[in-house]
Amino acid sequence: MGNRAAFMTGIRKMELRDVPMPAAKAGEVVVKLEYVGICGSDVHYYEHGRIGDYIVRGDYILGHECAGVVTELGEGVSVLAPGDRVALEPGATCGECEYCKTGRYNLCPDVVFLATPPYHGCFENYIAFPAKLAFKLPDGISTREGALVEPLNVGLEAAKTGGVTLGSSVAILGAGCIGLTALLASKAYGAADVTVVDVIGKRLEKALELGATRVIDASRQDVEKELLAATGGEGADIVMETAGSSRTTQQAPFLVKRGGTIVLVGMAPDDVIPFNFAKLMGQVADLRPIFRYKNLYPTAIKALASGAIDVSGIVTHEFAFDDIAEAFRVNIDDKADVVKIVIKI
Numbered sequence: 001m002g003n004r005a006a007f008m009t010g011i012r013k014m015e016l017r018d019v020p021m022p023a024a025k026a027g028e029v030v031v032k033l034e035y036v037g038i039c040g041s042d043v044h045y046y047e048h049g050r051i052g053d054y055i056v057r058g059d060y061i062l063g064h065e066c067a068g069v070v071t072e073l074g075e076g077v078s079v080l081a082p083g084d085r086v087a088l089e090p091g092a093t094c095g096e097c098e099y100c101k102t103g104r105y106n107l108c109p110d111v112v113f114l115a116t117p118p119y120h121g122c123f124e125n126y127i128a129f130p131a132k133l134a135f136k137l138p139d140g141i142s143t144r145e146g147a148l149v150e151p152l153n154v155g156l157e158a159a160k161t162g163g164v165t166l167g168s169s170v171a172i173l174g175a176g177c178i179g180l181t182a183l184l185a186s187k188a189y190g191a192a193d194v195t196v197v198d199v200i201g202k203r204l205e206k207a208l209e210l211g212a213t214r215v216i217d218a219s220r221q222d223v224e225k226e227l228l229a230a231t232g233g234e235g236a237d238i239v240m241e242t243a244g245s246s247r248t249t250q251q252a253p254f255l256v257k258r259g260g261t262i263v264l265v266g267m268a269p270d271d272v273i274p275f276n277f278a279k280l281m282g283q284v285a286d287l288r289p290i291f292r293y294k295n296l297y298p299t300a301i302k303a304l305a306s307g308a309i310d311v312s313g314i315v316t317h318e319f320a321f322d323d324i325a326e327a328f329r330v331n332i333d334d335k336a337d338v339v340k341i342v343i344k345i
């Protein structure tokens with residue numbers, strides 16, 4: 001079989017084309033992709049052609065949440081073998097800068113990240129990729145789950161940054177894929193009480209299904225009143241903003257307990273958001289943004305293997321590669337019905 005890739009050729013335009021078969025250079029493996037998830041950022045590029053300063057120019061391949069099977073080894077690769085099933089960590093960093101050398105490689109200014117312009121993504125059959133970013137999936141973990149390791153990393157990074165520990169109370173604003181992985185991660189880190197807030201009924205149902213203690217529907221309930229009532233009037237130890245809206249960013253200091261932590265995960269469309277710093281100071285709360293994740297692929301895969309985390313329930317829709325344009329259409333037009341779409345390559 002040859003190689004094909006899905007090119008975004010304009011706003012809401014997608015076509016499959018034959019592309020050359022990749023070859024593994026030294027230190028690389030070729031992976032036959034089996035599943036690639038559609039991320040909110042892919043949809044954003046597809047609808048708007050840009051995210052901030054990252055602008056899609058020319059025909060462009062989206063996709064960065066992926067897993068597949070190793071088919072070829074480049075020179076010097078000994079830790080993997082053809083036939084191994086792997087999840088790919090999508091960001092290749094320089095390894096030389098201060099951030100890389102101190103383990104904070106998510107801050108590397110020279111990162112090459114799949115589906116972040118100008119670099120293409122991986123909605124394609126085959127990709128050549130650095131072997132050190134290909135993490136072997138144990139028996140019993142499917143490549144469909146493997147494709148969800150990427151967003152799970154964001155949830156784990158949020159829980160870790162927030163200091164979620166045994167007995168914590170957590171409030172998660174937004175129940176998209178990221179809010180849901182933050183829920184799974186918080187539970188795995190030992191949170192005793194997790195409230196999930198959204199405005200879409202199906203997503204709130206999904207949050208309950210995945211173990212939320214309670215949900216609040218912000219379209220018809222008073223979030224602050226409900227959360228304070230549920231937490232003895234104190235608020236949550238950790239508040240995670242994963243909705244990416246100004247409204248929820250502004251709500252966070254009113255939902256956090258004194259001495260607690262707010263983790264900013266979502267990316268609001270507005271650069272400047274009025275924010276009540278007096279309230280934040282009154283709560284003596286930490287405000288911690290995160291950007292992607294670091295050093296968490298092995299942890300995420302072990303958590304899946306041990307059963308501490310089960311990501312499979314997040315997926316609501318699967319489409320064949322040939323139907324990828326329809327998958328993006330459904331993701332945009334049927335938002336209330338979709339939680340997470342994966343493409344079977």
Ligand SMILES: NC(=O)c1ccc[n+]([C@@H]2O[C@H](COP(=O)([O-])OP(=O)(O)OC[C@H]3O[C@@H](n4cnc5c(N)ncnc54)[C@H](O)[C@@H]3O)[C@@H](O)[C@H]2O)c1
Pocket residue numbers: 039040041154173174175176177178179197198199200203218242243244245247248264265266267268290291292293
């Ligand atoms: N910091 C990072 O490294 C990082 C990584 C991945 C994604 N993100 C960001 O995280 C955010 C979430 O990603 P996603 O893929 O889950 O997106 P998503 O759009 O699927 O989920 C956002 C959810 O927030 C809900 N929401 C909107 N307004 C709300 C309100 N007022 N109250 C409560 N909920 C509300 C929406 O209904 C939706 O379910 C995005 O902004 C994305 O850009 C950040």
Ligand SMILES: [Zn+2]
Pocket residue numbers: 039040041064065150151
């Ligand atoms: Zn993503």
Ligand SMILES: [Zn+2]
Pocket residue numbers: 093094095096097098099100101105108109110
């Ligand atoms: Zn670097």
